[in-house]
Amino acid sequence: MSYLANFRASKANRMLQKIARVLQFISAIVSLGLFSRRLKAILTRSHDYSKSDGAVEGILAAAALYSLIATLMQFALRHGAPKVLRWLLVLMDILFVGAFIAVAVLTRPNGGPSGPYKGACARPRGVNGLVPQSVRNRFHCHLPLGTFVLAIISTLLHAFTAIFHEIRDKIHHHRASDNENLHNEGPGAHGYMTKEEKKHAKRNGLAH
Secondary structure, three states: OOOOHHHHOOHHHHHHHHHHHHHHHHHHHHHHHHHHHHHHHHHHHHOOHHHHHHHHHHHHHHHHHHHHHHHHHHHHHOOOOOHHHHHHHHHHHHHHHHHEEEEEEEEOOOOOOOOOOOOHHHOOOHHHHHHHHHHHHEEEEOOOHHHHHHHHHHHHHHHHHHOOOOOOOOHHHHHHHHHHHHHHHOOOOOOOOOHHHHHHHHHOOOOO
């Protein structure tokens, strides 16, 4: 078994997976809260709601829901989940890696269509092309920067859970084999019988 496979099956990895799931949920929910607060200010004052804003908000909402479900499963189900469901979680994590890369691109500080210098935060410029602080405060222009940073963190967290998620049934297989061996072993299978085995055998007419 390779080092990667050994690490995937280790208790340390299972603990790290749980921690990563909790951090994924916290990152997604905080990022969604920040971005939604900015959108609320935009809709209240200028109704300047773009398609990229909707895409970012939709991805963050989906990520928060998925992270919550995955976190509950990680803690509630022993060994993660059934094998098919574990493969599905790996696939979803890969998809969310791509989704958060998209969020980072859309909210990037330099040129992102939903970044801190777009929309209402970019139009009313003051001296030397700078957005007045009063405008930035009114439209929460700084909040997309937090979403950008958290998107990068979430990308790394989902990549970790996808790469190191335990998807093999090695533990279950060994336990099934051990149970089968114990079931097949009868009294005296190892060449001798204990006192308890002899008593049990006499009661069942197997020994004299």
